[in-house]
Amino acid sequence: MSEIRSLALACRDAAQTMFALDSEAKRSLLHDMAAALEANSDAILAANARDLQQASAKGVQGAMLDRLRLDQARVASIASAVREIAALPDPVGLVTRRETRPNGLEVERVRIPLGVIAMIYEARPNVTADAAALCLMAGNAVILRGGSEALHSNVAIATVLRDVLARHDIPAAALTLIEDLRRETMIELLQLTDIVDLAIPRGGEGLIRFVAEHARVPVIKHYKGVCHLYVDASADEALALNLLVDGKTSRPGVCNALETLLIHRDIAESFLPNAARALEERGVELRGCERSRALVPGMRTASDEDYAAEFLDLILAVRVIDDLGAAIGHIQRFGSDHTEVIVTRDNAAAQRFVQAIRSAVVMVNASSRFSDGGELGLGAEIGISTTRLHAYGPMGAEALTVERFVVRGSGQVRHPQH
Known part of the structure; x- marks a missing residue:
């Protein structure tokens, strides 16, 4: 038996223990995990320093390095997110619907854990704690496979969390961190259809495509x-x-940062020059259409590749468009179903935008940076789903459960014997 299959089987066995825990046991577990993260912050930061040093030596910089970096404030924020997850309603056992059929059967739809979740991610060590806490709160076990850039940080965080599991008499395998980062190991994990119930990749476009192409789960x-x-x-x-x-410059290296500005032609002449000055003062490079460049001399020309790009940097694509319909058409062509924002005082325009755009999150007069599980009341998120399955948009603990039917009867049979 391969090592990865052995680890996954142990994780599946541990999932049974997690399924049996009640709400208070899970909350106590997560509160102790948060306290342990704070108590061990020096060790976590020392491990993170090793990752930062190695990443810098390899030429990593900008947004990727920022995603990797931890400090005391970020460790405290990770611990706070774990506590917020602990404070959320427990989704396990939630009855979402109840009805009595004409034959007297009582039919309930009840949420239960998915089972074993494989989380595959890149350079953000905070995901190790966020994903673990969300999966455990939802009664699941989790297999974490982070990126090589954050290996030391991930090991340090996972070690702290697994120690807390042991203190609560829960098998440490309920939180399994894969340290063998070879691609063939990841492929094997993604094909364990008899063990892994769901895989969630979180990272760059290359990682997402790799997982989608090789997964059987x-x-x-x-x-x-x-x-x-x-x-x-x-x-x-x-x-x-x-x-x-706020949407472009507060943290350009995250997935809810703005990448394209669309401006109605009737407001472009007054708005765009002021916007360009404000953005350029903050180091943003603008790439625009001909009408945009006519209003802001010196702006670079934007290509279709720019309009389809996730820059994750201080670069913004700009287009002046004729009307709301043209804005919707542009988003439908170039968008990625993540987050879209309209700024308007016209309620009818806002409603048309909301109805026409199918993205996971649509904002009216609010920053795209609120497209985040913590900001939207989930405590934290395991990711933002752009796949229209059982979960769409920021995924919290409830999205890591599934509904099943519980039927209560009093001897009913479908085909009575005569």
Whole structure:
């Protein structure tokens, strides 16, 4: 038996223990995990320093290095996210629907854990804790396979969390971290259809495609975020500028950062030059259409590749469009079903935008940076699903459960014997 199959089998056995835990036991577990992360922050930061040093030596910089970096504040934020997950309603056992059939059968739909979840991700060590906490709160066991850039950080965090599992008499295999990062090992994991119930890849486009192409287990994709902000003709320009600056510059290396600005032609002449100045002062490079470049001399020409790009950097594609319909058409062509924003004072325009756009998150007069599980009340997220399956958008603990039917009768038979 291969090592990866052996680890996965142990994780599946541990899932039975997690399934049996009640809400208070899971909350106690997560609170102790949060405290342990804080108590061991020095060891976690020392491991992270090794990862940062190795990444810098390999030439990693910019957004990727920022995703990798931890400090005391970020460790505290990770612990806080674990506590927020512990405070959420327990989805396991939730009765979502109950009815009595004409024959007297009582039919319930009840949430239960999925089982074993494989989480495959890249350079964010916080995902190790977030994914573990969400899976465990939903009664699942989890197999974590992080990227090589964050190996030392991931091992340090997972070690802390597994120690807490042991103190609670829960098999440490309920949180299994794969340290063998060869691609063939990941492929084997993705083909364990008799053990793994769901795979969730979270990272760059290359990782997502690799997982989708090689998996035999079900996959929910956290695909790239080509997020748009559309400034409608009736928009409050000051409000639009604030949303634009926040969405593009507050943290450009994340999936809910803005990548494209669309501007109605009737407001472009007054809005775009001011927006360009504000963005350029913050180091943003603009790439635009001919109408945009006419209003902002010196702007680079945008290509179709730019409009389809997830830059994850201080680069923004810009297009002046004729009307709301053109904005919707652009998003439908170039979007990635992640997050879209409209800025408008016209309720009818806002409603048309919401109805026409099928993306996982649609914002009206709010920053794209709120497209986040923590900000939307999930405590934390295991990813933002851009796959229209049982979960779509930010995925919290409830998205890691599934409904089953529980039927209560009093001896009913479908075909009575005469």
